[in-house]
Amino acid sequence: MKINLKDIFLILVGSLFVAFGTYFFLAPNHIAAGGTSGIAIIINSIFPSIPIGLLMMGMEVILFTIGIIVIGPVFGGKTIFCSFSISALVLLMGKMYPNIKPFSNDILIQLILGILICGLGMGIVFNLNASTGGTDIIAKIINKYTQISIGKSVLMADIAITIAATLILGVNKGMYAILGVILNSTIIDKVILSLNSYKQVAIISNNGENIKKYIVNELSRSATIYYAKGAYKNSNKEVITTILDRKQFLKLKNYIKVLDDKAFITVNDVNEVLGEGFTRII
Structure with missing residues (x-):
């Protein structure tokens, strides 16, 4: 597989956006807006001693295998690199800024900022024929075999997680998670569209x-x-x-x-x- 340094750099940039938005905006407010990060936030809210980054890393292996088999080794390689970059960056941020608290009492503003940052990063990554791992791999598979856009595929893949968030974290947080998933799918499509215009x-x-x-x-x-x-x-x-x-x-x-x-x-x-x-x- 040919290594493209520009792709690696851009994947790192996208990974940094996703990790930053997740750790500083979504996780402190327990907003599980889909993806393995959403599952990790749900589990972390029940078992706070388990780091979110470690949970994310642990959930990727099966989905990596599926992605490599169904989509191909180039996609799989980029996705492994991206996903472990995000998990490692979240772990690093956890070491540098432990026990991060919400910046304010306004959850909606933090949700919008977090989703904007994460959506930008995910759009950059998807545009390079990669994904951030987790349920995004499922979204990429849906996109490959249907006419459904990446953003809408992400929305479909993340609905189950938002339902779980509603049941475990409460209706209020669950409603925020649903809004976050819808915003995220829209932002991803807009970013990909702008990068390919x-x-x-x-x-x-x-x-x-x-x-x-x-x-x-x-x-x-x-x-x-x-x-x-x-x-x-x-x-x-x-x-x-x-x-x-x-x-x-x-x-x-x-x-x-x-x-x-x-x-x-x-x-x-x-x-x-x-x-x-x-x-x-x-």
């Missing part, structure tokens, strides 16, 4: 050759050429189309503004691009 750009210009060279040589992208006829002057025109990320689009727009301020440009948002030069088809 591109601009489809169509350009008509009298300086088409220079624009094509700029796209290929400076932006390291390709382009597709179409030929069209204008209705007003009945003249033949070359239409250059390309797909760029947001930063590349801004560079191209600024270049065309200087080169040909009379160029005609249309821009469409693209939520996902699969294939060579973009996201690998999996």
Whole structure:
């Protein structure tokens, strides 16, 4: 398996977000918003002497095996790395800041902050064809074999945990957990969507050759050429189309503004691009 240092770094970043949100915001308020972290919070509320990080680590092994068999070794390897990173980070935070207490009496604000942080981290991890382990592996399997989005798959996988939280931690905490699961699934989908958003750009210009060279040589992208006829002057025109990320689009727009301020440009948002030069088809 080829090791991608960028992927490892981003998985660590995502793991840090999940660990931070869980330990400092969700766990002190006993909000079991799904996942093995939710199960660990429930068990820890009954047996406080058992560290949450240790509980999370102990529950991952079976689900790891399932993930490797069903989804593949690359997913399994990344997920093992991510999950143990989260568990280790939670354990480390527990050593550095033991017996952490809620920051305030406002559980709702802490729930929203915790879920925002965790959802951001989980979105980063899912976007790299990995997961944070636990029930997220089940969500990834649901997503692979159905048309259900990752966020909604996470929601389905975590419902049982929130029901358990309601029975064990009380209706009040259980309702917060249900809200947390719904927020989490929405945030994950939004993060994945934003990380995979591109601009489809169509350009008509009298300086088409220079624009094509700029796209290929400076932006390291390709382009597709179409030929069209204008209705007003009945003249033949070359239409250059390309797909760029947001930063590349801004560079191209600024270049065309200087080169040909009379160029005609249309821009469409693209939520996902699969294939060579973009996201690998999996």
